[in-house]
Amino acid sequence: MDRIIEIILEFVEPEEEITAESTLKGDCGLTSFDTVCLIDALCNEFGKNVDDIAVRECQTVQDLADIFLD
Amino acid sequence: MSTKTLANGKTVETYPLTQAQRFMFFAWKQFSANTPFLFISSGYYWKDDFRADLLKEALEEAIARCDSLRIRYTLENVNGNPQVMQYVDDDAETPVEEVDLSDMPYEESYQVMKGWAKELQPVFDCPLNTIRLIRLADGLNGFFMKLNHLSFDGYASKAFIVDTMAIYLHKKCGTPYPKPMRSYYDAMMDEFKYLDSDQRKADRAYWMQHFSTMSEPIFNDYLIAGNRLKKAQKENPGQRAVSLYEGDHPETETLTYELSKEDSDLIMDLCKEKNLSVPCVLMLGLRTALSAFNENQEDVSFKFMINRRGSLLSKKAYGNRWHFYSLRTIIPADLTFEQAVAAVEDAQSEVFKHCNFDTLEMYQVKHIAMKQGAISNTGTMTYDTMTFSYHAPQEVPCESDEVRATCIGVWYPTDFSAQNLYLTIKHRANDNGFEFIFDYRTCENSLEDLKIFYPKIVEAIMTGVKNPQITMGEILDIIKL
Numbered sequence: 001m002d003r004i005i006e007i008i009l010e011f012v013e014p015e016e017e018i019t020a021e022s023t024l025k026g027d028c029g030l031t032s033f034d035t036v037c038l039i040d041a042l043c044n045e046f047g048k049n050v051d052d053i054a055v056r057e058c059q060t061v062q063d064l065a066d067i068f069l070d
Numbered sequence: 071m072s073t074k075t076l077a078n079g080k081t082v083e084t085y086p087l088t089q090a091q092r093f094m095f096f097a098w099k100q101f102s103a104n105t106p107f108l109f110i111s112s113g114y115y116w117k118d119d120f121r122a123d124l125l126k127e128a129l130e131e132a133i134a135r136c137d138s139l140r141i142r143y144t145l146e147n148v149n150g151n152p153q154v155m156q157y158v159d160d161d162a163e164t165p166v167e168e169v170d171l172s173d174m175p176y177e178e179s180y181q182v183m184k185g186w187a188k189e190l191q192p193v194f195d196c197p198l199n200t201i202r203l204i205r206l207a208d209g210l211n212g213f214f215m216k217l218n219h220l221s222f223d224g225y226a227s228k229a230f231i232v233d234t235m236a237i238y239l240h241k242k243c244g245t246p247y248p249k250p251m252r253s254y255y256d257a258m259m260d261e262f263k264y265l266d267s268d269q270r271k272a273d274r275a276y277w278m279q280h281f282s283t284m285s286e287p288i289f290n291d292y293l294i295a296g297n298r299l300k301k302a303q304k305e306n307p308g309q310r311a312v313s314l315y316e317g318d319h320p321e322t323e324t325l326t327y328e329l330s331k332e333d334s335d336l337i338m339d340l341c342k343e344k345n346l347s348v349p350c351v352l353m354l355g356l357r358t359a360l361s362a363f364n365e366n367q368e369d370v371s372f373k374f375m376i377n378r379r380g381s382l383l384s385k386k387a388y389g390n391r392w393h394f395y396s397l398r399t400i401i402p403a404d405l406t407f408e409q410a411v412a413a414v415e416d417a418q419s420e421v422f423k424h425c426n427f428d429t430l431e432m433y434q435v436k437h438i439a440m441k442q443g444a445i446s447n448t449g450t451m452t453y454d455t456m457t458f459s460y461h462a463p464q465e466v467p468c469e470s471d472e473v474r475a476t477c478i479g480v481w482y483p484t485d486f487s488a489q490n491l492y493l494t495i496k497h498r499a500n501d502n503g504f505e506f507i508f509d510y511r512t513c514e515n516s517l518e519d520l521k522i523f524y525p526k527i528v529e530a531i532m533t534g535v536k537n538p539q540i541t542m543g544e545i546l547d548i549i550k551l
Contacts, residue, residue: 011380013249025345031462032347032415036422037380052419056412059345 001065007041008061020062028061042068074144074157084146084155088261089428090378090391091220095154096430097488102320104190105486110219111187113204114231114499115212117476118469121242122168122211126203128238129166129213132230133201137254138221138388139164144195154194156220158255164199169214172205179206180480183214187482193218210478219390224494225377226388228464231479236467243469250386257387264426273427274435281439286310287371287398287453290364292491292523293516294551297364311451314490319513322487327506327524333532334503340535349460350414352495352504354407355531356458357399357414358545362526366546371398374418375459376425394429395421396454403543407534410542457489461496475500483509490514522551 005018011034014027024030030038039055042048046068058064074084087095098107133139140162145152171179186200198218205211213234217227236248264270288310291297298312341348357370378384378391399417401410427435468474479499492509506527508520529549534540 010382013382026342032349032418033376033378033422034380036419040423052416056415056419057345 001061001069003045004042004061004065004068007045008038010041011038018061020060020065022061023059024061024064072146072155074146074155076159078161080159080161082157082159084144084157085258085262087154087156087220088258088389089265089430090261090389090393091156093394093429094220094390094392101488102486105320106188106190106484107320107486107488108193108219109187109191109216109484110222110224110227111183111214111216111482111484112227112231113183113212113214113478113480113482114235114466115204115206115210115478115480116468116473117209117211118473120209120211121238122203122205124241125211125213125234125238126166126168128234128241129201129203131237132234133164133166135233135251136230136388138226139199139217141218141221141254142195142198143193143218143220156258162197164197164201166201166203166213168203168205170205172207174207176207176210179204180482183480184482186214186216188484193220210476212478214482216482221390222388223377223390223392224459224461224496225379225385225464226390228461228466228479229386229388232464232466239467239469245467251388252383252386254387254389257383257389260383270427273424274431276424277427277432277435278439281436282441284440286441287396288367288369289453290360290367290370290455292360292363292455293519294363294522296516296519299364311453313451314514319511320486320488321513322483322485322509322511323517324483324485325508325510325517325520325524327508327528328498329504329506329528331501331503333528334497334501336535337504337531338502340538344408344538346408346411347415347418348462349495350411350418351531351535352460353397353418353458354401354411354414354534355527356493357401358530358542359523359526359549360455361401362530362546362549362551363523366403366543366550368402369398369400371396371453371455373397373454373457374421375457376422378425393425393427394457395425395432397421397458398453401542403541403546405542406539407542407545408538410534456491456493459492459494461494463497463502466499481507487511491520526551 008028012029014029022028050067072084073081075081137158140158141156142159144155146155200216202214204214233248239245240247289299289312291299302309302312360370361367373394374397376393397417399414401413477499487509490511494507496505498505526549530545533545533548
């Protein structure tokens with residue numbers, strides 16, 4: 001989880017600390033373009049190919065972790 | 071990379087333009103030469119107990135934090151051909167001049183500043199940027215910026231406003247000093263690294279495959295009586311693309327519409343509640359209006375601007391990162407509004423994954439790959455009816471809600487464009503509501519049709535926002551001409 005948060009922080013500088021419960025668009029402030037870049041970075045980091053639709057349905061950092069740390 | 075010795079004896083490293091800059095330069099030379107197209111002018115004003123001394127200091131510090139203001143362009147002889155090169159001149163200064171326009175009505179001062187925006191100025195081996203501290207009537211104060219468009223796109227221009235205001239508030243109110251900006255040089259080097267990367271080869275292969283296997287798109291006009299595809303089809307019934315530029319007339323006018331705060335909030339609230347993309351909702355409204363203007367055509371394409379700012383480096387290094395891509399969606403009538411937004415987002419994401427591949431190269435690949443042989447460059451034959459860009463909000467720091475309510479962000483159009491019709495949607499400075507700005511070439515567009523077009527876009531959006539389960543067919547019935 002820490003690594004996922006570190007990678008998110010390569011894309012945004014949110015006011016509040018990011019936690020597992022942080023929402024991607026609201027709390028983290030990720031745009032659609034950020035999200036595409038983030039998914040690419042996470043795929044490279046964790047060696048996974050993920051389904052676009054599954055990622056689009058991710059609302060929180062925990063949802064991302066469920067996909068990439070599975 | 072090569073080197074250049076400046077007039078002061080200093081030697082600097084020079085680099086070619088990035089791909090995004092090359093496209094901007096090409097568009098200027100090809101479609102809008104001898105116009106101030108290569109400059110982007112804006113202003114930001116507000117009412118407070120104004121401290122001109124602190125704003126001037128803030129501007130000077132923001133200038134010092136901004137490499138892009140020190141970029142210069144030069145022509146180098148490369149194998150007998152002039153090539154545009156860029157370098158960062160660390161000694162280049164951008165003085166902040168104070169101008170008092172408070173003795174004239176706001177509209178008159180607007181025209182004065184628009185006049186500055188329209189002034190032609192040289193591009194090579196000379197200062198490029200103007201920043202002025204401005205006093206306006208009725209207690210409005212702030213600053214005007216005329217920035218070189220090769221070095222600043224709309225996002226970068228707004229980022230400079232955000233940084234300046236954060237520094238101003240730090241000085242005036244003791245708020246935290248903003249975090250450091252990033253190096254333009256590093257961002258430029260990233261762009262050059264991509265050119266030799268496996269990712270670029272993969273992106274090229276993706277677009278080649280995409281264009282060689284897709285069905286032929288179709289042009290959907292926003293002109294009613296003057297529908298250009300229908301005219302062309304009288305000569306050639308099977309034609310699906312049109313030529314937009316029959317003459318070289320880059321003169322434009324601007325039509326601006328303000329969406330109410332209430333309706334804007336409804337859009338933003340729905341996007342938050344359902345995790346929808348704001349620009350995709352707006353683009354769905356645009357493509358639905360185009361569909362309605364063309365007998366409910368399900369297959370709609372337009373160009374959209376991608377500023378490619380994902381990483382913090384790309385967000386905080388200023389520069390011009392615009393690439394333009396076609397966004398094609400085929401949306402059947404039985405899809406709900408919410409499903410249709412997802413379809414637009416899927417199409418957008420697919421482009422995003424491969425959008426570092428640059429616009430000019432993409433035109434070339436399209437020309438080689440497409441079975442129909444259409445080039446799909448706006449200068450020749452195109453399926454892309456118009457160009458769309460969405461400027462996501464970058465929150466400008468503000469002292470209080472009372473001061474926020476007085477803030478005005480202004481663009482000063484040059485009245486020249488390389489694009490036939492360019493719709494920019496951005497957020498107002500004072501209440502975050504949407505502003506729809508249509509830059510249209512006067513020689514090719516019917517103002518009357520544009521005045522019908524805008525309400526149809528909004529009606530399509532608001533109908534869907536108020537009832538996300540409504541089908542697109544039902545929306546088309548409601549907004550039909």
